Amino acid sequence: MLIIGVSGGTGCGKTTVVDQLVADLPKEAVSVLSQDFYYKDLGHMSREERSRVNFDHPDSIDFDLMLSQIKELQAGKGIDCPCYSFVEETRLAETLRIEPKAILIVEGILVFHPPALRDLFNLKLFIEADTDERLLRRMRRDLSERGHDLDKSIQRYREVVKPMYDAFVAPTRSCADFIVPNYDHKPANTRWLSRMLQSEIQQHGVS
Numbered sequence: 001m002l003i004i005g006v007s008g009g010t011g012c013g014k015t016t017v018v019d020q021l022v023a024d025l026p027k028e029a030v031s032v033l034s035q036d037f038y039y040k041d042l043g044h045m046s047r048e049e050r051s052r053v054n055f056d057h058p059d060s061i062d063f064d065l066m067l068s069q070i071k072e073l074q075a076g077k078g079i080d081c082p083c084y085s086f087v088e089e090t091r092l093a094e095t096l097r098i099e100p101k102a103i104l105i106v107e108g109i110l111v112f113h114p115p116a117l118r119d120l121f122n123l124k125l126f127i128e129a130d131t132d133e134r135l136l137r138r139m140r141r142d143l144s145e146r147g148h149d150l151d152k153s154i155q156r157y158r159e160v161v162k163p164m165y166d167a168f169v170a171p172t173r174s175c176a177d178f179i180v181p182n183y184d185h186k187p188a189n190t191r192w193l194s195r196m197l198q199s200e201i202q203q204h205g206v207s
C-alpha cells in the first residue's frame, strides 16, 4: 500500500486536491482518511464547553486511534473509522467502513506533526495558498457549512487558528516532498501525480 500524506493550513485546498486525485484514479484503487474523522469524542461536554476547545492543537486529535487504524489498513484489514460533525463539534454515533486499497491518502492540517504518523508516508504533499486567501475561503466555509457565525469565526481565527498554524503546521512544510501551489482560481496541478499513481497501479495492481 502506498500512503500519501496531504497537509497545509486550513482552507489551502487539501480536500479539493484530494478530490481531484481521487477523480483521476480508479475508485477501487484509492481510499481517503481525513484527520477530521479523528477529532476526540467530546460527547461528555456541553455545546458551550465544546465551543471553547482548541481544535487546532495536536491534543484535539486522537492520533493513537488514527495510527492504529492506518496500520490495520496496511495489514490488509478494513476499518470502521469514526465520523465527526463540525456543527455538533463532536463524534457521531455512526462509523464509516474503509477497506484497504492500493493507495491510501491521509489529509489534515496536523498529519505531518506526529513523527510516528509522518514516517508512515511514502509521499508528502504540502498544499499552499496565500494566507489571506485561506482565511477568506475558511470564513465562507465556516458560515455556510460548519454552523459558525461571523464573530465566532473571526475570534477563533485570531486566538487559535493562526497561532496554532504558526506553531504546528508551518514548521512541517519543510518535511514535504512537494509543495503544491493552489492559488485563488488557479487550481493545483496534480496531473503529474495522477499519472505517476496510475502507472504504479498498472504495475502493482489495485490491491
Ligand SMILES: Nc1ncnc2c1ncn2[C@@H]1O[C@H](COP(=O)(O)OP(=O)(O)O)[C@@H](O)[C@H]1O
Residues within 6 Å of the ligand: 008, 009, 010, 011, 012, 013, 014, 015, 016, 017, 137, 138, 141, 182, 183, 184, 185, 186, 187, 188
Ligand atoms: N484554487 C482555488 N480557488 C478558489 N477556491 C478554492 C480553490 N481551492 C479550493 N477552494 C475553495 O476553498 C474552500 C476550502 O477548500 P478545501 O479544499 O476545503 O480546503 P482545506 O481542506 O485545506 O481546508 C472550498 O470552498 C474550496 O472550494
Ligand SMILES: Nc1ccn([C@@H]2O[C@H](COP(=O)(O)O)[C@@H](O)[C@H]2O)c(=O)n1
Residues within 6 Å of the ligand: 009, 010, 011, 014, 036, 039, 055, 056, 085, 086, 089, 090, 108, 109, 146, 161
Ligand atoms: N469543531 C471544529 C473542529 C475543527 N474546526 C476547524 O477545522 C480546521 C481543520 O479543517 P480544514 O478542513 O480547514 O483543514 C481547523 O483549523 C479547526 O479550527 C472547526 O472549525 N470546528
